[in-house]
Amino acid sequence: MKKESLVSINDISKEEIIDLLEKAKSFEENPNRRVLEGKVIATLFFEPSTRTRLSFETAVNRLGGRIIGFSDAATSSSSKGESLKDTIMMVSNYVDLIIMRHYLEGAARYASEVSSVPIINAGDGANQHPSQTMLDLYSIYKTQGTLENLNITMVGDLKYGRTVHSLLQAMSHFHPTFHFVAPDELKMPQEYKIFCDEHNIPYYEHREFSEEVINQADILYMTRVQRERFTDLMEYERVKNVYILHNSMLAGSKPNLRVLHPLPRVNEIAYDVDDNPKAYYFQQAKNGLFARQAIICKVLGIDVD
Amino acid sequence: MTNSKKELAVAALENGTVIDRIPSEQLFKVVSMLRLDTITDSITIGNNFGSKKIGKKGIIKVADYFFKDEEINKIALIAPQATINVIRDYKVVEKYSITLHDKLCGIIRCNNPKCISNNEPMETVFHVTRREPLEVTCHYCNRPMESHEIEIL
Numbered sequence: 001m002k003k004e005s006l007v008s009i010n011d012i013s014k015e016e017i018i019d020l021l022e023k024a025k026s027f028e029e030n031p032n033r034r035v036l037e038g039k040v041i042a043t044l045f046f047e048p049s050t051r052t053r054l055s056f057e058t059a060v061n062r063l064g065g066r067i068i069g070f071s072d073a074a075t076s077s078s079s080k081g082e083s084l085k086d087t088i089m090m091v092s093n094y095v096d097l098i099i100m101r102h103y104l105e106g107a108a109r110y111a112s113e114v115s116s117v118p119i120i121n122a123g124d125g126a127n128q129h130p131s132q133t134m135l136d137l138y139s140i141y142k143t144q145g146t147l148e149n150l151n152i153t154m155v156g157d158l159k160y161g162r163t164v165h166s167l168l169q170a171m172s173h174f175h176p177t178f179h180f181v182a183p184d185e186l187k188m189p190q191e192y193k194i195f196c197d198e199h200n201i202p203y204y205e206h207r208e209f210s211e212e213v214i215n216q217a218d219i220l221y222m223t224r225v226q227r228e229r230f231t232d233l234m235e236y237e238r239v240k241n242v243y244i245l246h247n248s249m250l251a252g253s254k255p256n257l258r259v260l261h262p263l264p265r266v267n268e269i270a271y272d273v274d275d276n277p278k279a280y281y282f283q284q285a286k287n288g289l290f291a292r293q294a295i296i297c298k299v300l301g302i303d304v305d
Numbered sequence: 306m307t308n309s310k311k312e313l314a315v316a317a318l319e320n321g322t323v324i325d326r327i328p329s330e331q332l333f334k335v336v337s338m339l340r341l342d343t344i345t346d347s348i349t350i351g352n353n354f355g356s357k358k359i360g361k362k363g364i365i366k367v368a369d370y371f372f373k374d375e376e377i378n379k380i381a382l383i384a385p386q387a388t389i390n391v392i393r394d395y396k397v398v399e400k401y402s403i404t405l406h407d408k409l410c411g412i413i414r415c416n417n418p419k420c421i422s423n424n425e426p427m428e429t430v431f432h433v434t435r436r437e438p439l440e441v442t443c444h445y446c447n448r449p450m451e452s453h454e455i456e457i458l
């Protein structure tokens with residue numbers, strides 16, 4: 001069988017993305033299928049991430065697979081100085097698939113080159129986290145009925161937020177219009193604006209998080225504005241409350257608008273938004289399960305309908 | 306004066322390689338990068354010769370030595386205008402400009418301390434993502450680097 005790791009969302013085509021979305025939809029209709037019967041899957045979390053690990057392990061369990069692994073590098077052999085290569089070589093002798101998260105950037109790419117079984121990247125430092133992007137795409141697809149011609153408004157930390165960068169690249173297949181709302185220190189990096197230019201994708205930058213911007217959006221993608229990202233703490237104090245969404249700000253928004261957030265949130269979405277039907281971040285997290293079931297089947301070459 | 310300078314620049318080499326048209330300020334970087342200080346074959350190094358194309362240039366001649374592909378690739382990173390002349394039996398049998406490969410293996414160190422390539426015993430891999438001005442991108446962590454950030458291994 002062809003070894004097909006998923007390391008970056010940029011490794012897969014538009015057709016493959018659409019196929020994964022269809023499969024996720026099918027898993028949402030029927031999440032319990034024993035297609036992984038007899039298979040053993042490793043979840044190697046060199047860096048703890050309870051949210052992502054539980055989502056992947058639930059996906060495996062609902063598909064009837066078994067799990068080995070560790071949830072923290074302190075309990076793994078890498079704490080004894082074993083190289084990543086050696087750990088991957090050893091584990092790939094035992095299992096059919098490795099799902100890994102690592103604090104070093106590029107770890108999953110390297111693992112996919114030395115492993116004899118497929119690798120799913122569950123996050124490598126600030127680099128890639130393709131299953132997060134797939135669940136974002138699935139959430140957009142599900143709530144809008146399409147990925148085509150949408151107005152995607154991204155708010156908050158657009159400089160360091162890897163989820164917004166991956167989402168931007170993945171959405172580039174589907175003729176979006178982007179609005180970037182961020183303080184000067186956390187603006188969308190130049191390389192992603194060049195990427196938009198090269199793909200003829202219109203984008204607009206705003207410093208102000210105004211209702212005018214909100215009212216034209218189909219998707220409002222909120223991110224955390226973290227204090228430690230600022231070199232100028234005065235600037236942080238000045239902007240920390242500017243990029244917070246309150247329920248009243250949604251009064252004039254489009255009926256199909258949905259608010260997404262990769263979670264966990266700190267204070268960038270006020271609690272009064274939670275009861276608004278346009279708040280979608282909790283369902284978004286649940287969609288992660290179906291997106292991950294689809295990804296697991298894809299990399300193992302298992303057909304589902 | 307002019308004549309003797311010229312003579313030195315073209316002093317005959319029976320077999321070996323001449324790296325010509327190295328920008329003067331890059332000459333000693335090329336020398337140390339190729340570890341020519343450790344070579345036992347005879348070497349002639351000349352600098353600050355006039356060049357119509359690049360202003361002042363340096364020349365390196367190494368007897369009985371023929372550079373490997375990966376060494377040429379290293380030269381391409383810091384002196385992309387340089388030319389290579391392969392000499393056999395006092396004749397230039399091959400003359401070519403340097404071109405940088407699209408993929409560079411084991412040549413550059415990634416400047417991202419959190420990159421896997423700086424934390425595992427492994428070879429680095431970079432892709433040339435832009436040529437003018439030069440930009441390379443780490444195959445592993447995707448960090449782009451420009452000329453002035455490039456550290457050669």
Ligand SMILES: [Zn+2]
Nearest residue numbers: 415420443446
């Ligand atoms: Zn790197």
